[in-house]
Amino acid sequence: MPSVVAMMLDQLDPRAGDDILEIGAGTGYNAALLAELVDRGSVTTVDIYSDVALHARTRLNATRYEHVTVIERDGLLGAPENAPYDGIIATVGVWDIPTIWWNQLKDGGRLVLPLRWRGQTRSVALTRNGDQLVSDGMELCGFVPIIGQHGEKTSPLNTDDTIRVHYDQDQDVDPDGLAATVQTGKPALEMPSAQRVGGEEPFDGVWLRATAGDDRVCRLEVTPQALEQELLRRPAIPVRSPAIVEDNFLAYLTITREGTHAERPFRLGAAAYGPQAEELARDLVAHIDAWGSDRLAVPRMTVAPAGCASTAGHVIAKPESRITLTY
Known part of the structure; x- marks a missing residue:
């Protein structure tokens, strides 16, 4: 573009x-x-x-x-x-x-x-x-x-390959366990945040904020076919929504229209699956609310070659570099 x-x-x-x-x-x-x-x-x-x-x-x-x-x-x-x-x-x-x-x-x-x-x-x-x-x-x-x-991985969470999780090689993700959790057919646990957005208001900063302190953050992709079959609660942006994955549990960002606020009619929240769904949903909502406290804030990124000492902040280690994020 x-x-x-x-x-x-x-x-x-x-x-x-x-x-x-x-x-x-x-x-x-x-x-x-x-x-x-x-x-x-x-x-x-x-x-x-x-x-x-x-x-x-x-x-x-x-x-x-x-x-x-x-x-x-x-x-x-x-x-x-x-x-x-x-x-x-x-x-x-x-x-x-x-x-x-x-x-x-x-x-x-x-x-x-x-x-x-x-x-x-x-x-x-x-x-x-x-x-x-x-x-x-x-x-x-x-x-x-x-x-x-080849540091990014993609794994299907169902047999039709219409639900996928994208994650980094250093993340502890169990695709088979996640697939079993998602395919149980049980409804998602839903938890609203305190944050509302307008129809044209961006909220991608939630993802950015979450990565500056949480190594469980990855990407959930849900195809139109999976949405039509109502295999799981609709993510905020089906093709690319931030998610938290831990063991066999999954929580991801949702957006729900509410008619109670004229300028910001949409509420952000979390949908979660698995025995620890409530805990993961609370963690994601905490990231949403942290973003909501300063929506335009952007972290400072410091990058050093692998093996060099890192500055203070949250470190994401890669084979050739160490990325540090701080707000």
Whole structure:
């Protein structure tokens, strides 16, 4: 979407004379915009697919951007031949930040990437400060995952594969146990929060808030077929709702229309399944209410290479990086 392109370029904040690396060439359009923004600087774009790289090269040549460098390569390797860079921008979903990218980014340089953790994706803007990357903004987005990273797992919770849970490799999830719990046919335990929202009011910050302190947070996906069959209580956003998973128990975000408030007619809450349903529902409602106390708050993300000491806050460890979130 043009709005997402503009948002991420704004996060990168490229200046005249900057050297920029783009991971994911696409049509070449974003590289052309970058070439305009950096003026006398340079733009290098890489793509793992030969046909995509060729198409980008062809279109850039046709529109007089021959000076943009296009390389057919695995984006996880970057482009060391033109490094170091003032900015690196990824236009594919990234689950872990490769150490190779660190080595190609100048100290003080900017890294903007759609970072994936706990089932969500945020376009995070980070500035390198020695052995740390520190965020100054993050926005909701969605991108196709980069090829070569396998830290995210997906498991069906029913035989028709119409209900799925998405989680990270470090999370203790028992898909078979969850499937047995969901398929009992018992109604969900429902628990409302104190938070109401308007029809156009975003509430994705609930997910973000929850990941800053709870390692049980993941993503629930429910297909239209499962909704038609009423296999479980409808999630707030069926294709991507935050959930808490522990042992064989599941709680997830719901939204219910109530006619008692004109400006905010929808109430957020939790639906939960399993013997500890009430406990998990209370935990999720606590996350919802914490978000409701400051709905526009965004956590600070600090990223360090794996093995480095972390700053104070909630740590999510990945093979090549350690992510710390603090409010």
